[in-house]
Amino acid sequence: MKRVFLMASSKQDPVILATCKQTRFHLAEGKGSGEIDIQGLDIQIASRSSQGQDAEASGTGKSKARKKDKSGSGLEILNGATLRLKAGVHYGLVGRNGTGKSTLLRAMADRLIPGLPESVGIAILQQTDIDVDPLTLVTRNAAALEVGEVLAKKEPRTVLQQVVQSDKARNEITRKLKILSQALEGHEDSLAPVKAIRHLRHEARQHELFLAQKNASLRSGARGLQARKDLKMAESKVEESAVCLEEDLTALDNSKIQEETQAAVELLADVEAQFESINVLDLDQEARKVLLGLGFKEADLDQPFFSLSGGWRMRCMLAGALIQSADIMILDEPTNFLDMLGVIWLETYLTRMRELSDKTVVVVSHDREFLNNICEEIIILKDKTLTYFKGNVSAYEQDQESQKLYWGRMKEAQERQVAHMENTIKTNTKIGKKTGDDNKLRMAKSRQKKLDDRMGVEVSASGGRFKLSRDRAGWHDSLRAEIEVPADEKGVSIYIPDAPDLRFPGPLLSLEGVAFQYKRGGAVVLKSIDLVMHMGDRVGILGLNGCGKSTLLKLFVGSEEPTQGKISRHPRLKLGYYSQHSVEELQELGQSAPAETGLSLLCKETEGVLEEGEVRGLLSSLGLPGRTASDVPVCQLSGGQLVRLALARILWQMPHILVLDEITTHLDFHTVLALAAALSSYNGALLLVSHDRYLVRKVIEGKQNLDDDDGAELEAKTHDEGDESKRRDVVVLKAGRLQLQEDGVDQFEASLQKRVRKMIA
Template sequence: MASESVATIQVSCKQTRFHIEASPNYRELDIEGLNITVAAPPSQAGTAATTAKGKAKKTKGEGLELLSNAKLRLKAGQRYALVGRNGSGKSTLLKAISEKLIPGIPEATRVSILQQTDADRDGGDGDAPPTAAGAQQGSSSSSSAASVPPSASALEYVVERATSKNELERDISALSSGVNECASAHGALRALRKLKHDRLQKRLRRSLPRSHCAFFFFFSLSKSTSPSRARSKKHILPPLHPTRSINQADDDIAPEALQAETQEAVDMLAELQLQVEPARLAEVEARARKMLAGLGFKPEMLEKPFSSLSGGWRMRASLAACLLHDTDILILDEPTNFLDLLGIVWLQRYLGSLEEGGETAAGITEPPTLILVSHDRDFISLCTDVLVVKDKQLTYHHGDLASYESSTAERRVHLRRVKEAKDKQKAHMQDTIARNLREGRRGGDDARVRQAKSRQRKLDERWGVEVSAKGTRFKLNRDMVGWFDSKREDVEVPPEDRAVVVVLPDPPELRFPGALISLEGASFRYRGAQKKQQVQLPLVLQDVTLSVGMGDRVGIVGLNGSGKSTLIKLLVEDHRPTSGTAARHPRLRLGYYSQHAVQELQALGLAEPELTALSLMLRETGAGDHPEPGSNGSGGDAAVKMSEGEVRALLGSLGLPGRLASDVAVRRLSGGQLVRLGLARILWRRPQCLVLDEPTTHLDYETVSALREALRRWAGAVVLVSHDRWFVRGVVQGAAALEPGEDGGDGGGPGGGRRGRER
């Protein structure tokens, strides 16, 4: 399959009169007038423009506007939880920050990012690790990853990604050969210029939209262009020496330039050698071992080749490398994916300890500014501030997510009351003015008429908010700068967000009672790789007894490798127990959501590029009792076929409405939308029991809340595997786990009579 064009991120912001490169603190950002637009690829520009006709979405040119005149403000050392609904632009904003596409970010700012990438969607390796861009200035994630040998162990991979050791050694080798060259006195100069040329070329490729300065540096080095000529084309070229050409003849090099650049090469060589000295690398390796152990690596796993690790363990290694970077801004996008509870708790404590200075490759430094994206509400409680992407704006709140939701609701109620009181007062004043006008005109009292008209003008011009945004007395020159139709702002009540609702179909009643799924003394061990292997592998599960009845809630928690997935496969009959029994209700319809459901849908989308969510569901629902291979459901009763309208209603109830279901290809859906499609594939059969393995991955926090509430109220049985502690508490414990301010409903959930168990 041919590679497709990639959408372009267009970024602009308000120009500042200060020189951003001279900023003493690169951990702070204060950017006003930020606009971010995702433009369609050039090959699809015409199609996008035609398709956009008649749509209500506001676009800018041929792209989708994500942020409009927003303000990006990050304070040094603060921990920000970036929240927003799927599709609001969180990932695009993180990419713009990490790649320094925003003109207000200094080039010297070191940004380290752990970002989840859908390798399968691009036709890459399904076990490819997530992107972990280096924090070193002048290096990129691709060049950093390419410098890691294919046979490198997990420990070597982390150390290399944190220190760029191989890249530094190549630079040292190039400079050493130039400095020690005896045949020519210009060897050090040429090695230095070649090294600068390569670094500028990487800088240009990494951030082309804002690399005009690097472009003209590179142009002058490679094309023998004088600085004055380059400056005449673009007035952004910093002062240079008279000539910077790599191929400049020896006779044309001034003795002063030769001496200065030779000394610069010697100083740079000494600095690079200091970075790779054995004592420093040993210290970094010790920290890497400690960090990998906290993330769940056993000592023998550290020496395994990185390429042999699964996707989850690669993600942990990339996370460790990202945390070891000496960085100004640390960005973590869903770092808890593939982590067990101990790993999540360790990471939460580690990030919390960064306030006092974290352990990085450079030693104890000032804490970086942290931007964290996670659907785990308990995990993001470590953040000091909440950064909300909503309505193309960035909203800030000092506190955790629960306090933000509470304060937003309280402010909405307060403004609604103020508006109602103002409206009543205004109606009373208008009635008084109208009465005075009538009586004045009837009695010929001109003074009364003039007084009424004067009050009407004041009412039109000065009616509105009487206090500033800070609660102080309103001042026109300070609080309303610019052009306005009146001298006061109206009291505007922010509209309530359209609630995310997840609707689960009611399970059909069983003809006779009994346990839905039961295990009695079940034990399980995997078979050896060879059929004639005599050595028995150890038991993964031993003497497990479990019974799941209608309305039960069972939460399965544990460390990675403890047998959670094996237990799930016994429950769904993918495996048979080595000893003991596993039974199922003969009329049971079981819905199983696998933790690999998103990857399966991505592979299906790549195999069938034109496949949409609606066409996939119509194909599977029309199969009756014989679902297509790959469908994640099973049933004892005959599954009922569904009409297209019913399929659309089901997809819409899960957040895939209208054209999103019928026009957008599966390969184009986001991770959260693929989770919704995976749930639809098991819910259309109306199962009595749901077995869900990590269903919250890729979902935004509002959808996670809606799914938790839907499962809490659902009448069927739920067996849940998740590392999201807040989600598990709400589903398993029900109303007893609701936090202050949450709606407990009518007690119809498991906390109101159904059994909740945590295993």
């Protein structure tokens, strides 16, 4: 077992501890194939104090004690897992919130996992603080992280420059080129080239020391002895270069100055050759193409990067990851800030990448359709281990259902067989003892032996007949493995209470000829909007970012007044509005009141209408049970938990219509499925704005089986036959007008795919 630590930025920050099985065959240098196969991978999140104690134990050589205490030293993410990535394959990583998906990706990108080849470059997009310079976040290559980690942070950069400079290898070459050029071109200071060459040599030797330390910690035996010798040599070289940096350069003689100046000239020539080998023009063109595909306009590319909003900065970071020449690209929720056009463009881009290159891609996303369209294999993070399935998410779920059915039937059949055998054994034993029939007793004993030793799995892994010497070789407590039926995962809990009766009929909301503009004489955002909502209606609004969807919802809820037209509301209407900024509002509230919990907040807002028990029940029905609601401050809740709390703030009034604007942004894959099921059974009206195609198809169009289009259409029609008045419309907001999509999401998706093909061609 070998381990690597992630050093935290402060004493209070947690660290990631990664260990795995290693052999000398993993350590061949210069032979990286772009594939990863790491056995026995353990990952924990531990405190700094635990790290120090563990390091101290490592120094005393008490490996057994470390192994014994390891399970209690921190939060365990993986235990004995196998991390296997094949070159050129696109993987989808799925798992519930809190299982450690982002921690695993971080450990890969920061090279905390022993056995990751140095020659394999890794680019990553993480959902981190968008105010941090993406240069330190987007890519982690084989170069030492401490060398030139932050380059010109204070220097203002345009959007295009920011994306282009995300290339770590190019940045390092550019940095060295700048240092050497300025030193050699400066005529005032003759010692500048000496300072520059000594500084760069010291950095190079620090990187060599970093690699030597890593090799010495991994190797053993004769190779380990040589690695420790190399480590001592690297340490002495770093000490020597450190002394050179502190040396008084004015005391150098002219011959030494000329010698080191010549070394600087030669290094500059090498760096210039490396820079010329990089086709900067192609990189700029690729960055421009990617930015335009992600929704930027040509004029936006010259805007300052730090003037952008958080969502557009994340798009820049995504573009920076896409243009990397890395062997492995990791994308953590890349669709969060994209509209449907951007999502479809990214799907097409990744699909073409799979055809044209052998780059490995690992994606985490809550967008089911996106994962289905781009992933060839699924990695399931569950029960602290990694399992693999060849196929997309829908195929995996179908396989799980068939496996449950198959093994369930086998177990039921075997239970019936066991019951029959036990009854036969009991009967034969009774008759044999009563009549003295030894044959009956031998038969009972034989059947008992079969019952004890030969019950269990009766088929091999390939589906053939079970053979003990082949399928279960070695010593075991029983000769056959016990039949295990795959258990359903503990479901994500979301329940939406039904809307109360209105007492007298009528439309909930009615928009007649509504138009809107923010400033008199300014651009008209909405034109001639006509829309009527009754109880049970389902309307999904699609459209590109900036087309006015959120503005239309503000007119619905009354936070804006129309410039023209009329909006009528039922006199007893209760409306629940989830805005796309609801989570951010709760985060700000949590920061201003650090002690506020979800339970205390909702008790205040209900103003005694609901008792504490009823508030607890509501929060629990939305997935915030017990102490999560009463003890965890709002400022410490995750994004998905904040979405649930925001829903509770509008559902306690039992609204007749729900207006939801991008509700899936902070939810994980499984929670989106639970939300779709809850919304589908809601009896009130629903107005939904979302870029999630699965959610719109499931909730608005009413499709039950989205993996079978014919069956889905049939079930949707059957579902609506009982209530012809229920309306299920998908509309697109374009040029300020609502356009009905007769074929639903499929029609809008087809138009966007046609547009993307023109963009990429």
